Amino acid sequence: MSDRYPGYDVMTKRNGPSWNDVTRRVIDNRLATPKGPRFFSAAEFETVRSIADRIVPQRRHDPIPVTDFVEARLLSGQGDGFRQAGVPQAGEAWRKALAALDAEAQAAHGMPFRQLSGPERDGILHRMQNGDLHHSSWGGIPPATLFTQLVARDIVFAYYSHPTAWSEIGWGGPASPRGYVRTGYDRRDPWEAAEVKDGDDAAAIRKNRRVR
Amino acid sequence: MQTPRATGGRAPDVFTPGGWVPMREYDESEEVDFVIVGTGAGGGTLACKLAEAGFSVVAMDAGPFWRPLEDFASDEAEQSKLFWTDDRLVDGENPLQLGSNNSGKSVGGSTVHFAMVSLRFRPEWFKSRSKLGYGFDWPLDWREMWSYYREVEEALAISGPVNYPWGPPRPRYPYRAHKLNAAALALAEGCEAMGIPWTETPIATLSAPRGRARPCVYRGFCVLGCSTNAKQSALVTWIPRAIAAGAEIRDLAMVGRVEVDGRDRATGVHYHRGGEWRFQRARNVVVAGYAIETPRLLLNSANSRFPEGLANRSGLVGKYLTVQSNQAVWGISGKEIRSYKSPPSLALTEHWNYQDEGKDFHGGYCYMSQGPEPQLWANTQLASRGLWGEALIAEMQNYNHQVGLKMVGEMLPQERNAVTLADETDQYGLPIPRVTYSWCDNDRAMIGHALDFMGQALRATDARDIWKQTDDTCHLNGGARMGDDPQTSVVDADCRSWDIPNLWICDGSVFPTVGGVNPSLTIQAMACRTGDRIAAMARRGEL
Numbered sequence: 141m142s143d144r145y146p147g148y149d150v151m152t153k154r155n156g157p158s159w160n161d162v163t164r165r166v167i168d169n170r171l172a173t174p175k176g177p178r179f180f181s182a183a184e185f186e187t188v189r190s191i192a193d194r195i196v197p198q199r200r201h202d203p204i205p206v207t208d209f210v211e212a213r214l215l216s217g218q219g220d221g222f223r224q225a226g227v228p229q230a231g232e233a234w235r236k237a238l239a240a241l242d243a244e245a246q247a248a249h250g251m252p253f254r255q256l257s258g259p260e261r262d263g264i265l266h267r268m269q270n271g272d273l274h275h276s277s278w279g280g281i282p283p284a285t286l287f288t289q290l291v292a293r294d295i296v297f298a299y300y301s302h303p304t305a306w307s308e309i310g311w312g313g314p315a316s317p318r319g320y321v322r323t324g325y326d327r328r329d330p331w332e333a334a335e336v337k338d339g340d341d342a343a344a345i346r347k348n349r350r351v352r
Numbered sequence: 353m354q355t356p357r358a359t360g361g362r363a364p365d366v367f368t369p370g371g372w373v374p375m376r377e378y379d380e381s382e383e384v385d386f387v388i389v390g391t392g393a394g395g396g397t398l399a400c401k402l403a404e405a406g407f408s409v410v411a412m413d414a415g416p417f418w419r420p421l422e423d424f425a426s427d428e429a430e431q432s433k434l435f436w437t438d439d440r441l442v443d444g445e446n447p448l449q450l451g452s453n454n455s456g457k458s459v460g461g462s463t464v465h466f467a468m469v470s471l472r473f474r475p476e477w478f479k480s481r482s483k484l485g486y487g488f489d490w491p492l493d494w495r496e497m498w499s500y501y502r503e504v505e506e507a508l509a510i511s512g513p514v515n516y517p518w519g520p521p522r523p524r525y526p527y528r529a530h531k532l533n534a535a536a537l538a539l540a541e542g543c544e545a546m547g548i549p550w551t552e553t554p555i556a557t558l559s560a561p562r563g564r565a566r567p568c569v570y571r572g573f574c575v576l577g578c579s580t581n582a583k584q585s586a587l588v589t590w591i592p593r594a595i596a597a598g599a600e601i602r603d604l605a606m607v608g609r610v611e612v613d614g615r616d617r618a619t620g621v622h623y624h625r626g627g628e629w630r631f632q633r634a635r636n637v638v639v640a641g642y643a644i645e646t647p648r649l650l651l652n653s654a655n656s657r658f659p660e661g662l663a664n665r666s667g668l669v670g671k672y673l674t675v676q677s678n679q680a681v682w683g684i685s686g687k688e689i690r691s692y693k694s695p696p697s698l699a700l701t702e703h704w705n706y707q708d709e710g711k712d713f714h715g716g717y718c719y720m721s722q723g724p725e726p727q728l729w730a731n732t733q734l735a736s737r738g739l740w741g742e743a744l745i746a747e748m749q750n751y752n753h754q755v756g757l758k759m760v761g762e763m764l765p766q767e768r769n770a771v772t773l774a775d776e777t778d779q780y781g782l783p784i785p786r787v788t789y790s791w792c793d794n795d796r797a798m799i800g801h802a803l804d805f806m807g808q809a810l811r812a813t814d815a816r817d818i819w820k821q822t823d824d825t826c827h828l829n830g831g832a833r834m835g836d837d838p839q840t841s842v843v844d845a846d847c848r849s850w851d852i853p854n855l856w857i858c859d860g861s862v863f864p865t866v867g868g869v870n871p872s873l874t875i876q877a878m879a880c881r882t883g884d885r886i887a888a889m890a891r892r893g894e895l
Binding site for chain 2: 144158159160161162163165166167170194195196197218219220221222223224225229262265269288289292293296297299300301305306308309310311312313314315316317318319320321323324325326327328332333335
């Protein structure tokens with residue numbers, strides 16, 4: 141995939157008027173999230189990583205530590221504010237889901253989920269999303285609910301909580317107190333990401349390097 | 353935040369980092385005129401009205417007392433601290449998603465993170481059974497409510513159009529409308545192509561300075577808390593007024609039980625604050641915890657004289673919970689939209705709230721422009737469209753070009769949609785709520801109509817790859833509805849419970865029907881009316 145916002149890094153605004161003190165503190169803390177495993181066992185941690193690799197694939201040298209972020213959320217104890225009747229709280233539900241994925245992988249391929257090839261993992265995850273897994277180890281909890289409202293959800297939230305993901309999609313990022321001025325069609329403030337127009341990467345890079 | 357801030361005779365000054373304002377405090381042994389449970393659109397507004405009328409008021413909130421200027425980050429994950437994320441079970445055929453977009457836990461309640469859309473009910477909705485043939489009549493007259501809408505619009509300095517296209521004439525809004533962002537321009541384009549009116553949204557964020565609050569800077573994090581105080585939430589409007597008039601706000605105070613004596617009079621509330629259970633005496637108790645916590649508290653307060661819960665002789669506490677349909681159509685524009693800038697819904701149409709012909713369903717809906725931030729948008733692609741992997745990463749590259757239209761639609765009240773108590777308990781040892789929800793045929797017919805119409809409108813712009821988000825709901829109402837008959841309602845028109853004369857309910861849970869607009873303006877208008885009614889009753893010795 142070609143880079144739509146070449147040279148744009150939302151972090152160049154960190155010390156400018158788009159970030160306030162509390163935002164700097166929050167993002168600094170997130171970027172300093174300790175390496176896991178802290179919540180999961182080592183094997184569970186690898187399984188989460190092997191899922192995250194498929195849900196939010198990354199080919200960068202310094203990948204977003206999605207699994208560490210997922211653990212941080214679970215360690216904080218903060219829930220989403222709802223869970224389906226019959227589904228345990230997030231930490232226990234995660235462990236059940238990982239165990240069930242391993243059971244499905246063993247049944248289908250004779251090895252744990254984390255050791256499967258990418259396409260094999262995708263196959264099981266697609267069936268989980270569609271509710272098409274029936275091993276007894278799911279314990280009556282609908283796999284589709286666990287996929288959409290817990291496993292994939294936590295991974296997607298984790299990925300898009302990182303400034304690298306914000307830069308990737310050309311989002312303006314934190315915006316207090318400066319906010320924005322130009323808000324109509326095709327309008328960009330000088331402190332927003334410039335996208336490549338008419339194949340002119342150099343022009344976009346030039347603008348993005350000036351973002352502060 | 354774990355430690356209460358509003359103590360020692362002072363409360364946080366929301367307009368100054370680190371600042372304080374003096375606050376009157378009441379002894380727990382003192383029987384205050386009113387203890388109010390909840391400080392959002394209902395409780396915060398009523399606390400102000402009652403304090404300004406000269407009553408002694410203690411208003412409690414389970415959430416913290418923020419200073420937005422120093423506490424609110426520009427970050428989705430961090431700002432989930434504004435949401436009510438305590439454990440709740442959901443079930444039914446269409447289980448609700450709670451937390452982020454419909455439940456707040458802060459002084460100021462959900463108004464701290466609401467989208468600020470401030471619309472009046474269509475007049476006929478107050479008598480929808482009599483005039484439109486569905487739902488239930490409210491025991492309120494629309495003309496009286498319209499005068500209270502005006503009071504709230506002035507109290508919040510609502511920005512809006514000079515002329516509003518629908519309904520009886522109304523005065524111009526106090527502040528000028530905001531300039532349209534690209535997402536709102538697309539809404540307008542679609543409406544014009546479909547031949548229906550649209551308008552700038554009447555919205556509770558400042559378009560000019562006001563007192564110590566500055567105008568909106570269009571940073572776009574509105575539903576995650578406004579860090580510049582342009583948003584006219586209860587936290588920066590009604591609450592400071594209430595404190596100045598002598599009310600005490602108790603933050604991080606979770607009320608677990610309303611005490612009622614042998615003469616069927618409420619005597620005060622048991623609440624958890626600072627690590628222990630405490631009791632505040634009061635002559636009147638107002639429950640204003642919104643449509644889940646209000647029924648939950650009434651049910652959790654059951655005693656030998658009220659074994660089915662307080663104010664529940666009708667059996668209707670927790671019943672007729674009614675949310676609103678919140679489906680959307682989304683597409684990709686050739687233009688840069690960057691809908692993350694500005695409040696998310698700067699333009700809307702109420703056409704299908706006021707046009708009754710050509711519908712195969714009861715009720716109405718409005719629809720408005722949208723501006724989701726990245727985490728929410730990525731999760732929408734996952735949960736509503738099923739995208740993950742390379743497909744998700746690729747679709748997210750279109751983020752700055754996505755454009756959408758989202759409905760707020762009237763779901764019909766059904767008795768089976770309900771808040772009950774689960775067997776499990778929460779961190780306070782209180783039974784948690786179980787929230788049961790199923791759509792009815794009318795709900796589905798309206799959603800189908802709206803998705804079809806919004807799809808046509810969006811196609812009339814340059815948007816392509818249009819898809820339908822079919823699963824969302826918003827806003828929580830009902831569960832303790834008002835009416836004229838103690839057999840079929842929980843409170844009367846003054847929000848006074850039929851069973852316990854000094855127990856009041858003042859929030860969205862008293863709505864008999866929900867209409868097709870965001871409820872916050874109506875909740876605040878009703879709270880203003882209740883405050884005036886209570887003052888009038890007190891003068892006549894009827895409390």
